[in-house]
Amino acid sequence: MSAAATLKAWVGAALAAPVVWLASAVNVPLKSWQRATGTGGMAAFFLAPNMAIFGIFVLVPLVINFFYSATSGTAYFLQDRSYVGLEQYQRLLDCSNYLDTATCREDLFWKAVHNTGLFVVVQVALMTVVSVVTALILNREIAGRSFWRAVFFFPVLLSPVVTGLIWRWILQRQGLLNLIVHDMGGEPYNWLTDRFWAFTAAVSVSVWAHMGFYTLILLAGLQAIPRDLYEAAEMDGTRPARVFWRITLPLLMPNLLVVIVLALIRAVQIFDEVYVLTGGGPGTSNLYLTQYIYEIGFASLLRNPGLASAASILMGLVLVVLTLLQLQVGRRGERKGARQ
Amino acid sequence: MIRTRTLLAAISVSLLASTSAFAGDVRIMWYSDGVEGDVIQDLLNRFMKDNPDIHVTLDNVAYKVIQEQLPIQLEAGQGPDIARVTNIKELAQHWLDLRPLVADPKYWDDNFGDTLDWMRPDGSKAITGFMTQLTLTGGFANKTLFEQAGVALPGDKATWDDWINAAAEVAKSQQLPAAFAIDRSGHRISGANVSYGANYIGADGKPAKVDDGTKAFVTKLVDWTAEGLMLKDTWVSAAGSTYRAATDDFINAQIPFYYSGSWQVANLSTKIGDSFDWVATGSPCGTAGCSGVKGGAALVAIKYTKNPKDVAKVMDYLASEAIVKEFSERTLFLPAHKGVVAKGGLKWGSADKNVGPALDRFVKAAGETLPAADALPPWKWANAYYAALVTRVSQVMAGELTLDEAWGKIDQDIADKVAEGK
Numbered sequence: 001m002s003a004a005a006t007l008k009a010w011v012g013a014a015l016a017a018p019v020v021w022l023a024s025a026v027n028v029p030l031k032s033w034q035r036a037t038g039t040g041g042m043a044a045f046f047l048a049p050n051m052a053i054f055g056i057f058v059l060v061p062l063v064i065n066f067f068y069s070a071t072s073g074t075a076y077f078l079q080d081r082s083y084v085g086l087e088q089y090q091r092l093l094d095c096s097n098y099l100d101t102a103t104c105r106e107d108l109f110w111k112a113v114h115n116t117g118l119f120v121v122v123q124v125a126l127m128t129v130v131s132v133v134t135a136l137i138l139n140r141e142i143a144g145r146s147f148w149r150a151v152f153f154f155p156v157l158l159s160p161v162v163t164g165l166i167w168r169w170i171l172q173r174q175g176l177l178n179l180i181v182h183d184m185g186g187e188p189y190n191w192l193t194d195r196f197w198a199f200t201a202a203v204s205v206s207v208w209a210h211m212g213f214y215t216l217i218l219l220a221g222l223q224a225i226p227r228d229l230y231e232a233a234e235m236d237g238t239r240p241a242r243v244f245w246r247i248t249l250p251l252l253m254p255n256l257l258v259v260i261v262l263a264l265i266r267a268v269q270i271f272d273e274v275y276v277l278t279g280g281g282p283g284t285s286n287l288y289l290t291q292y293i294y295e296i297g298f299a300s301l302l303r304n305p306g307l308a309s310a311a312s313i314l315m316g317l318v319l320v321v322l323t324l325l326q327l328q329v330g331r332r333g334e335r336k337g338a339r340q
Numbered sequence: 341m342i343r344t345r346t347l348l349a350a351i352s353v354s355l356l357a358s359t360s361a362f363a364g365d366v367r368i369m370w371y372s373d374g375v376e377g378d379v380i381q382d383l384l385n386r387f388m389k390d391n392p393d394i395h396v397t398l399d400n401v402a403y404k405v406i407q408e409q410l411p412i413q414l415e416a417g418q419g420p421d422i423a424r425v426t427n428i429k430e431l432a433q434h435w436l437d438l439r440p441l442v443a444d445p446k447y448w449d450d451n452f453g454d455t456l457d458w459m460r461p462d463g464s465k466a467i468t469g470f471m472t473q474l475t476l477t478g479g480f481a482n483k484t485l486f487e488q489a490g491v492a493l494p495g496d497k498a499t500w501d502d503w504i505n506a507a508a509e510v511a512k513s514q515q516l517p518a519a520f521a522i523d524r525s526g527h528r529i530s531g532a533n534v535s536y537g538a539n540y541i542g543a544d545g546k547p548a549k550v551d552d553g554t555k556a557f558v559t560k561l562v563d564w565t566a567e568g569l570m571l572k573d574t575w576v577s578a579a580g581s582t583y584r585a586a587t588d589d590f591i592n593a594q595i596p597f598y599y600s601g602s603w604q605v606a607n608l609s610t611k612i613g614d615s616f617d618w619v620a621t622g623s624p625c626g627t628a629g630c631s632g633v634k635g636g637a638a639l640v641a642i643k644y645t646k647n648p649k650d651v652a653k654v655m656d657y658l659a660s661e662a663i664v665k666e667f668s669e670r671t672l673f674l675p676a677h678k679g680v681v682a683k684g685g686l687k688w689g690s691a692d693k694n695v696g697p698a699l700d701r702f703v704k705a706a707g708e709t710l711p712a713a714d715a716l717p718p719w720k721w722a723n724a725y726y727a728a729l730v731t732r733v734s735q736v737m738a739g740e741l742t743l744d745e746a747w748g749k750i751d752q753d754i755a756d757k758v759a760e761g762k
Contacts (some may be wrong), residue, residue: 170714193577279579281734283575283579283740284735295581
């Protein structure tokens with residue numbers, strides 16, 4: 001063996017030594033643990049750290065939140081708050097006509113519910129269509145395909161607050177858009193104080209910020225469709241529209257359903273970028289559920305932690321339903337995949 | 341044995357290092373409207389040089405942090421040792437009573453007696469801190485724009501209508517987006533409401549229902565917004581009770597008249613420079629008077645501090661006459677210290693020719709406030725009233741509520757808050 005090879009072996013052994021030492025040190029207790037508990041016990045052992053983090057930061061706050069929703073007062077310590085049972089829920093749900101927010105005791109909550117409903121419908125529909133179209137384009141043999149894929153994915157990497165700020169600077173009264181409009185001889189417009197345009201901006205910015213992620217999922221789906229199906233369709237002289245409806249869309253459906261459900265969950269939770277962009281305005285036309293909870297729980301001078309907790313639990317129930325839907329969709333996709 | 345000792349020593353050191361406060365450490369949570377962060381740091385550096393056993397850390401934070409995060413920290417029994425706050429009455433249960441700790445409680449009573457009640461629970465005789473500045477809401481006019489438009493500045497007893505009409509003429513002549521703006525804050529419009537006869541406080545000390553005085557001014561404000569005279573962005577482009585200032589619009593000469601307060605003087609001076617001339621106008625008149633609302637920021641000691649004696653030393657130093665005088669002169673804030681005010685001769689630290697007259701105008705306006713306005717700073721429910729006003733009035737401006745609906749909602753919001761606060 002040459003001197004260089006000997007040196008290499010020595011260095012390798014020296015570097016590996018701590019790992020070997022650690023592995024042998026851990027090996028003894030792990031072996032006894034496995035002997036005592038079997039493979040199930042080993043799984044529990046490795047899952048324990050994750051479960052502890054999940055328990056401390058998700059489960060415990062969730063349980064505490066339930067207690068908060070059954071109390072009233074401005075104090076933050078549970079022992080300083082008075083028990084009111086379901087009063088906060090009754091207050092939130094007290095409404096003569098759920099379609100007319102003015103008749104509701106907590107009209108701002110219902111305003112937020114209505115706004116969130118409308119936002120979810122419009123944003124998810126637009127997000128899905130835009131993501132599908134973008135994925136179809138990026139799946140073609142276009143020049144600079146990798147570059148364009150990166151361009152469309154880039155906004156996903158931005159912090160939502162940065163996204164909101166950038167678009168606020170563009171859309172505000174003295175913003176970039178009005179500067180361009182003015183330079184082209186047009187009349188500058190106050191986009192963010194107009195209900196229609198502020199909502200349009202909120203939806204568009206949200207789609208711009210997140211479509212890259214959904215496009216990526218759909219792109220993976222498109223690339224999994226066997227090429228020979230398209231070649232067969234081409235040989236049969238099938239029109240492109242028919243190819244899309246009869247081949248692409250049905251085979252993309254599992255991915256599309258995942259995209260729709262994920263977008264739905266994300267849309268219900270909408271907060272940061274729209275909060276920075278519109279502040280919930282004009283008036284309350286862009287006040288969404290999460291902002292309502294944040295305002296009433298922490299930000300407003302009229303803060304009410306109990307009411308905020310009750311509202312967040314009601315919102316959580318909606319998210320649970322959507323998550324179950326997502327799981328159902330995922331399972332159906334898996335079964336279909338297995339059959340194929 | 342040696343290894344065990346070493347291990348124990350290491351654990352002790354790391355435990356000590358993990359505690360938030362060493363003896364001699366004092367943390368101040370501070371926000372700035374202008375240059376006061378730099379000034380206070382300079383004053384504290386001097387204090388630390390003379391008191392090497394006390395280390396003061398100044399945490400400069402955004403005003404939003406003081407408004408939104410500090411109350412939560414306090415409720416959890418946490419927070420800094422000292423904080424500069426504006427929500428001084430509502431959180432008074434968290435302030436430390438410095439009376440047994442300060443060197444001379446009589447000095448504090450004599451010089452800050454008028455405002456001590458603003459920052460302690462009702463009925464208490466505690467010394468919890470002092471006002472770093474007295475503020476007064478009031479207006480500013482862009483004198484250059486008025487001159488360019490050939491419109492005379494309305495006089496001392498001009499009404500709100502006079503000011504808005506004059507500013508509208510200027511805006512039309514100079515092709516500005518709006519005639520005026522008021523900060524999105526219930527505190528700012530309360531002086532005007534009181535000037536039209538409003539009184540928020542009921543006979544029992546609890547919030548009264550929205551009265552004709554409030555209705556009179558708010559109705560005008562909504563009409564002015566609908567007519568495009570008031571800058572729509574400030575009030576309409578946010579939901580809830582979010583605070584929005586229109587300072588940048590005044591600084592950028594987008595509005596000829598701006599209603600905010602005395603704390604803006606240093607900010608305007610720094611940012612406007614010699615771009616245009618501006619004047620403080622005091623508060624326009626209503627049917628009952630020409631009132632602004634007093635207020636200000638207080639420096640208060642927090643009762644959860646681990647070093648109360650050191651905190652008292654720092655507070656004694658910052659509240660001393662010489663330091664208050666220097667702080668006021670350098671920050672262009674109106675002092676709350678009776679001795680400093682009585683001796684006069686403040687040398688405002690600004691070469692800006694607009695600053696001196698503006699501060700003098702605010703001092704004059706401070707003598708014109710109405711009793712209903714003077715009762716607001718130490719009133720526990722003032723913030724609830726302000727928040728309900730902002731939330732609902734901006735909904736009216738956005739076309740979501742009628743004024744009649746808004747009055748009912750404001751009363752309900754305040755009643756809910758009072759019920760929660762019991």
